[in-house]
Amino acid sequence: xxxxxxxxxxxxxxxxxxxxxxxxxxxxxxxxxxxxxxxxxxxxxxxxxxxxxxxxxxxxxxxxxxxxxxxxxxxxxxxxxxxxxxxxxxxxxxxxxxxxxxxxxxxxxxxxxxxxxxxxxxxxxxxxxxxxxxxxxxxxxxxxxxxxxxxxxxxxxxxxxxxxxxxxxxxxxxxxxxxxxxxxxxxxxxxxxxxxxxxxxxx
Amino acid sequence: xxxxxxxxxxxxxxxxxxxxxxxxxxxxxxxxxxxxxxxxxxxxxxxxxxxxxxxxxxxxxxxxxxxxxxxxxxxxxxxxxxxxxxxxxxxxxxxxxxxxxxxxxxxxxxxxxxxxxxxxxxxxxxxxxxxxxxxxxxxxxxxxxxxxxxxxxxxxxxxxxxxxxxxxxxxxxxxxxxxxxxxxxxxxxxxxxxxxxxxxxxx
DNA sequence: ACCTGAACACCGTTCAAGT
DNA sequence: ACCTGAACACCGTTCAAGT
Numbered sequence: 001x002x003x004x005x006x007x008x009x010x011x012x013x014x015x016x017x018x019x020x021x022x023x024x025x026x027x028x029x030x031x032x033x034x035x036x037x038x039x040x041x042x043x044x045x046x047x048x049x050x051x052x053x054x055x056x057x058x059x060x061x062x063x064x065x066x067x068x069x070x071x072x073x074x075x076x077x078x079x080x081x082x083x084x085x086x087x088x089x090x091x092x093x094x095x096x097x098x099x100x101x102x103x104x105x106x107x108x109x110x111x112x113x114x115x116x117x118x119x120x121x122x123x124x125x126x127x128x129x130x131x132x133x134x135x136x137x138x139x140x141x142x143x144x145x146x147x148x149x150x151x152x153x154x155x156x157x158x159x160x161x162x163x164x165x166x167x168x169x170x171x172x173x174x175x176x177x178x179x180x181x182x183x184x185x186x187x188x189x190x191x192x193x194x195x196x197x198x199x200x201x202x203x
Numbered sequence: 204x205x206x207x208x209x210x211x212x213x214x215x216x217x218x219x220x221x222x223x224x225x226x227x228x229x230x231x232x233x234x235x236x237x238x239x240x241x242x243x244x245x246x247x248x249x250x251x252x253x254x255x256x257x258x259x260x261x262x263x264x265x266x267x268x269x270x271x272x273x274x275x276x277x278x279x280x281x282x283x284x285x286x287x288x289x290x291x292x293x294x295x296x297x298x299x300x301x302x303x304x305x306x307x308x309x310x311x312x313x314x315x316x317x318x319x320x321x322x323x324x325x326x327x328x329x330x331x332x333x334x335x336x337x338x339x340x341x342x343x344x345x346x347x348x349x350x351x352x353x354x355x356x357x358x359x360x361x362x363x364x365x366x367x368x369x370x371x372x373x374x375x376x377x378x379x380x381x382x383x384x385x386x387x388x389x390x391x392x393x394x395x396x397x398x399x400x401x402x403x404x405x406x
Numbered sequence: 407a408c409c410t411g412a413a414c415a416c417c418g419t420t421c422a423a424g425t
Numbered sequence: 426a427c428c429t430g431a432a433c434a435c436c437g438t439t440c441a442a443g444t
Contacts, residue, residue, distance in 0.1 A: 004409070030315070034437060044410050049438065110313065112233070112373060124378045131379065155380045156367075156390045160359075163366020170315060175327045176334065177358045187359045192391065195398030207428070237418060247429050252419065 013051050015041050020062050029107045056117035066104045067126045073097040074130060079137050084193045086137040091185040094161055102169045109162060131158060141196050153196055160188055216254050218244050223265050232310045259320035262310060269307045270329045276300040277333060282340050287396045289340040294388040297364055305372045312365060334361060344399050356399055363391055
């Protein structure tokens with residue numbers, strides 16, 4: 001058969017990404033298979049490979065949208081100038097997102113790409129944009145020009161929030177605690193950021 | 204065919220777990236399939252299901268051994284009574300383990316069990332034993348009897364170390380930083396534990 | 407240029423048949 | 426009691442054949 005007139009190239013790509021996202025939200029990322037997506041959009045499995053390099057490529061493109069959603073969520077937490085309060089607001093916004101879209105969050109951060117698949121540069125750029133939000137908020141805690149200090153703190157918080165989200169979405173947090181992800185995040189931010197401030201004023 | 208005289212039940216279980224571990228260490232958990240393990244031990248795939256409920260069950264049993272290894276690693280960091288130094292020693296021992304057995308660590312914490320598979324109770328008990336190590340080390344920071352405070356701090360550190368390990372083993376840390384997992388862990392422990400101490404002395 | 411459908415090389419899991 | 430080997434219902438991915 002020739003190209004079907006049902007959809008343009010762009011429309012079909014859009015359709016596929018939408019169905020993939022729906023599938024993940026409904027059943028988790030183990031349900032995201034090329035064959036099921038193909039069936040959901042009414043094309044044969046082979047057609048997907050005309051639009052995506054492979055399944056990992058499709059995943060990365062769904063994840064790009066998830067990153068956009070997450071960044072939008074964090075944009076709602078406007079900085080006030082108080083590092084501890086602002087960092088806490090970001091952390092709570094982060095977990096509001098995890099709670100609203102746990103399975104998209106898992107696809108974004110827990111799905112392991114095959115070893116042939118590197119993260120594209122535009123993808124890592126989006127993550128850096130999110131980290132930059134945290135950097136702006138923490139900057140007042142550090143001496144002007146101490147970008148290394150700010151960076152390290154941002155990365156520590158980023159990785160730590162990730163860990164809380166990872167244990168929470170996998171059900172491994174409930175095994176060990178009755179506390180919510182948000183409560184652990186609050187303790188993390190309050191005391192880590194507090195510790196940063198204390199170390200600096202004590203120098 | 205009847206039972207083969209090659210191995211007793213216990214020997215075969217042992218053999219399977221050993222081969223599964225070897226396979227994961229060599230090629231990562233995506234290479235851990237029932238068929239490959241069966242071939243490695245010289246039995247048919249169906250035989251595995253006589254010894255394990257399913258592949259998740261096999262994974263959990265490999266993970267039990269990994270937890271044992273991890274606990275042994277942490278046992279080497281003997282407490283001195285200084286919470287910050289002791290917590291740091293535990294964190295560094297944790298990442299020494301992650302560095303030595305990254306793929307076993309991934310199977311333990313990043314492999315998602317199917318929804319039919321719950322973690323057995325003896326498994327969660329072993330995790331609690333590890334958390335108890337951290338609790339003993341942090342206890343001096345809290346008022347006597349404030350077990351809730353200790354617990355919360357332990358869980359925050361546990362989840363945060365997990366996050367650093369997760370990003371490190373998935374290659375998502377290098378995307379964002381040149382810092383090592385150990386360096387981020389050091390910053391986390393120093394300032395979080397420092398922040399805990401400051402909050403308490405400032406009460 | 408792009409879609410189909412078959413094909414290939416894999417999976418996890420079950421189970422009748424054998425000893 | 427336990428092992429085999431075939432079977433079932435899936436996978437991701439490729440590609441000749443079609444339009």
